[in-house]
Amino acid sequence: AQTVTQSQPEMSVQEAETVTLSCTYDTSESNYYLFWYKQPPSRQMILVIRQEAYKQQNATENRFSVNFQKAAKSFSLKISDSQLGDTAMYFCAFMKNSGNTPLVFGKGTRLSVIA
């Protein structure tokens, strides 16, 4: 079974600074998808970024980018120019490419952006 580990329960960053959230996963699959979701205080889950394992290029969405290291099974999220609105829980998630299988989530990292 796949597992996703987020080793940082809580982090903080100064406004306008850069922060990196860690995620590692364990799988025997060769083709899969990885996601980062954001859950602000409203508790609405929002998709931040998505990475296909067969793509070597790291995904980027505006201030959000990932460092995908397939051999190391690592998928970290970098937030540049942090804003107060980035304060949220961040969840890393894994999905197999075979069939309709559910996402497997990590336990989350609570990020606080400090003014």
Place this chain on the structure above:
Amino acid sequence: SQTIHQWPATLVQPVGSPLSLECTVEGTSNPNLYWYRQAAGRGLQLLFYSVGIGQISSEVPQNLSASRPQDRQFILSSKKLLLSDSGFYLCAWNSQGPHGYTFGSGTRLTVV
């Protein structure tokens, strides 16, 4: 465009009472549907998922059940709530295949 509706937003129920949470998706057909529970603002626990009408997979044995009476409707139920059923319940959907989820806005359930 596709939208997902989940209700109610909040619910306070006594121990031993029944439960029915509803989730519907619009603007798509044959979606995969999911129920997750989140306790104490931490991780998401998958409860049930469905890849088609009448097809329900249960991930955690407990006093909850799920049904999918229509293609775009997913219902979470309980005959008798326990205190431990308190939490934040999220419904989600995705298209067939390896696609990320779109989540509903959640239901905060407090069992008293």
